[in-house]
Amino acid sequence: xxxxxxxxxxxxxxxxxxxxxxxxxxxxxxxxxxxxxxxxxxxxxxxxxxxxxxxxxxxxxxxxxxxxxxxxxxxxxxxxxxxxxxxxxxxxxxxxxxxxxxxxxxxxxxxxxxxxxxxxxxxxxxxxxxxxxxxxxxxxxxxxxxxxxxxxxxxxxxxxxxxxxxxxxxxxxxxxxxxxxxxxxxxxxxxxxxxxxxxxxxxxxxxxxxxxxxxxxxxxxxxxxxxxxxxxxxxxxxxxxxxxxxxxxxxxxxxxxxxxxxxxxxxx
Numbered sequence: 001x002x003x004x005x006x007x008x009x010x011x012x013x014x015x016x017x018x019x020x021x022x023x024x025x026x027x028x029x030x031x032x033x034x035x036x037x038x039x040x041x042x043x044x045x046x047x048x049x050x051x052x053x054x055x056x057x058x059x060x061x062x063x064x065x066x067x068x069x070x071x072x073x074x075x076x077x078x079x080x081x082x083x084x085x086x087x088x089x090x091x092x093x094x095x096x097x098x099x100x101x102x103x104x105x106x107x108x109x110x111x112x113x114x115x116x117x118x119x120x121x122x123x124x125x126x127x128x129x130x131x132x133x134x135x136x137x138x139x140x141x142x143x144x145x146x147x148x149x150x151x152x153x154x155x156x157x158x159x160x161x162x163x164x165x166x167x168x169x170x171x172x173x174x175x176x177x178x179x180x181x182x183x184x185x186x187x188x189x190x191x192x193x194x195x196x197x198x199x200x201x202x203x204x205x206x207x208x209x210x211x212x213x214x215x216x217x218x219x220x221x222x223x224x225x226x227x228x229x230x231x232x233x234x235x236x237x238x239x240x241x242x243x244x245x246x247x248x249x250x251x252x253x254x255x256x257x258x259x260x261x262x263x264x265x266x267x268x
Contacts, residue, residue, distance in 0.1 A: 001032075001058060004051075006077035007070075012058035013051040013078060017043030020112070020265065021088040023075065024050045025096030027118070027244070028186055029147065029178045030171065031057030034093070037250035038257070045261055046089070051078060053099070055182025066185040068095075068193045072102035079110065087112035089261065094119050094218065094243065095186065101196045104203060113206040113264045115257060118218045118243050121197045121226050129191035136184035136191075144183055148175035157214030157242030167247055200229035206267070207233040208260040212241030212248060234260060 001012045014032060022042050024035045032050040042048045052059040053071050079088065089112055092100035097119025104111060124132065139147055152172045153161065160167060207230045211223035220237055227235035236256040241248035 010060040020046035025092035027094030061179045061182040065188040067189040068098040069102045071099045089113045091115035093117035115208045117210045123195040132187045132191040136187040159240040160248040212245035214242045217243045
């Protein structure tokens with residue numbers, strides 16, 4: 001990884017391969033390593049850019065509120081710093097999907113295609129937003145152990161929890177290692193994010209919507225609704241996977257995204 005200055009924050013980023021730029025934005029509260037099973041296969045097709053979003057992994061922690069729009073601004077500046085002048089494929093999971101929506105809203109001229117994974121278009125309810133703010137305060141005073149114990153089981157489908165304990169434990173360790181100030185800042189940003197449902201019909205890009213079949217956080221029907229609202233969007237449900245479908249069933253996930261990218265390249 002290399003450290004790159006983007007806007008007012010220093011980001012850790014890995015760049016692999018050459019060709020069509022493919023940016024992978026991770027979910028909360030993880031880091032770029034959740035894409036480890038995708039980097040190699042996708043680097044055979046294009047230039048894969050996997051940053052740690054602000055406050056996570058090796059990237060700089062800035063206290064306060066890390067909004068989805070700020071993270072999109074960071075990634076736009078990152079592309080400038082890396083001298084990426086070709087339209088990119090933006091692939092975001094969960095929080096990374098929220099960032100993808102804001103990137104589309106502000107920087108759509110930089111986009112060639114979108115891949116929306118296990119994410120949501122709706123904003124938090126007032127109750128959910130309030131719970132996030134309380135959790136942010138708790139993380140700052142007590143650390144991330146409580147977050148890990150409460151959240152990690154919800155990230156995975158039953159098949160993963162039963163048969164892939166190593167993956168579950170690895171992500172638990174990622175949550176435990178996440179900087180509390182970065183986690184709290186992102187929680188505040190997640191609570192404040194806007195509803196983008198009305199934007200969906202305006203997205204005029206090749207779009208792939210992917211969801212784990214057993215995702216309890218971004219349910220299949222909700223994700224299918226996102227795909228239906230975007231003209232021409234493709235929808236894929238990944239079997240034996242929950243919210244972290246790229247980790248839980250990388251073979252099926254990679255097949256879906258590689259077939260989509262092949263179509264994007266063919267139709268350009």
